[in-house]
C-alpha cells in the first residue's frame with residue numbers, strides 16, 4: 029500500500045503524531061498532548077498507510093553557525109520514527125526525501141540531526157559533522173598552579189523567562205560567532221531549556237559583564253556512612269573568557285556532597301583537561317555528535333567560501349544520488365562556489381563532504397579509508413585548508 033505524507037493541519041492531530049512516535053520509541057502513550065514551546069506544527073509530518081499513522085518526522089528551523097562567525101539557514105530533523113509493524117518497507121526513506129525537498133524549497137542549505145542509530149543516515153547523504161566528549165570528573169580535582177578563578181552567582185532563570193533571555197541568550201549568541209556547529213535558539217528554545225526546575229543556572233561576571241554561565245543538575249545517590257552523596261551533571265557550560273571558564277568549572281568541581289561530576293557533550297577541544305593538574309582526573313569518552321546533510325551545495329559552500337584562503341582554487345566532483353541538483357563538478361574560490369566543467373582535482377561523496385562541512389579535520393582519515401579520490405596532487409590538503417576551522421565544531425542543543 030502506498031505511503032502518503034501529511035503535515036499536521038490542526039493541533040488536535042498532535043495526538044496521532046505523539047502515539048505513533050511513542051510506539052516507535054517504546055514510550056508510554058499519553059492521553060493528551062499540548063503543543064510544546066519548540067514545536068513547529070507546520071513542520072510536523074505523519075506518514076499514513078491506508079488511513080493508519082505509521083510514521084512521523086518533524087523539523088525545527090535554525091541558523092547554524094559556521095567557521096569564521098557566519099551562519100546558514102538549517103533544518104533540524106527530529107522525532108523520526110516508523111511503527112514497529114511497518115519497518116523496512118521504505119517509510120523512513122519516503123519521509124526523508126519529503127523533508128529534504130521541503131528544506132530545499134525553504135532555502136535551508138543544510139539539514140542536521142542527532143541519530144539514535146548511527147547506521148541509518150549515511151545512505152541519505154548525512155555525514156558525522158561534530159564529535160563530542162563525555163567526561164567523568166573527580167570532584168575537587170585541583171587545577172594547575174596559576175589558573176585564575178573567582179566566584180560565580182545564581183540566576184533564577186526558571187522563575188523569569190526574561191532573565192534567561194537577558195542573561196544567557198546574549199552570551200550564547202556571542203559564542204555562536206566563535207564556534208561552528210551551534211544552532212540559533214529562539215525564545216521557545218530558551219523557555220524549554222530554562223523551565224526545567226531540575227536545572228540551576230549560575231553566571232560569572234567579568235569586568236565587561238557576564239562572560240560565562242553554567243547550567244547544572246544534581247542527582248541524589250542516597251546516604252552512606254559518610255553522609256548524603258550526589259552526582260553533579262553539567263548541563264551546559266559556556267564562557268567567553270579563560271577566567272570565566274575556570275571559575276565555572278571550579279564551582280562545579282567544588283560542589284559539596286558530590287561523588288562524581290559528569291559533563292556530557294563537551295567539545296573535543298575543551299579547555300578543562302588542560303586546566304587540571306592531573307589530566308586523568310577527567311575520564312573522557314568520544315561520542316558521535318550532529319549528523320549533517322548538504323541540501324543546497326552551491327549555497328552551503330558559498331557560505332563557507334567567505335573564509336577560504338585567498339589563493340584557493342579547486343575543482344571538486346561531488347556524487348549525490350538523493351539530491352541530484354548537488355551532483356557534478358564545482359569550482360571553489362574565495363567567496364564563490366560555481367558549476368564547472370573539465371577535470372576535477374578531487375572526487376568526494378556528499379556525505380563525506382558533509383562530515384567536513386563544519387570544519388572537522390577528517391580529510392586524511394577519509395582518504396586513508398579510500399572514501400575520497402585525489403586526482404591532482406595536493407588537492408586534498410588545499411580543500412582541508414579551505415574548509416578547516418581553528419575551533420572544533422560543537423553541537424549542544426538537543427532537538
Ligand SMILES: CC(C)(COP(=O)(O)OP(=O)(O)OC[C@H]1O[C@@H](n2cnc3c(N)ncnc32)[C@H](O)[C@@H]1OP(=O)(O)O)[C@@H](O)C(=O)NCCC(=O)NCCS
Pocket residue numbers: 052053107108109110111114115116117118119120121122142143144145147148151
Ligand atoms: C530507524 C527507523 C526510523 C527506520 O525506519 P524504516 O521505515 O524501517 O526505514 P526504511 O524501511 O525506510 O529503511 C531505509 C533504509 O535504512 C535501513 N535501515 C533502517 N533501519 C536501520 C537500522 N536500524 N540499522 C541499519 N539500517 C537500517 C533499511 O535497511 C533501508 O536500507 P536500504 O534502503 O538499503 O534497503 C525505525 O526503525 C524506527 O522508528 N526506529 C526506532 C526509532 C528511531 O530510532 N528513530 C530514529 C531517530 S534518529
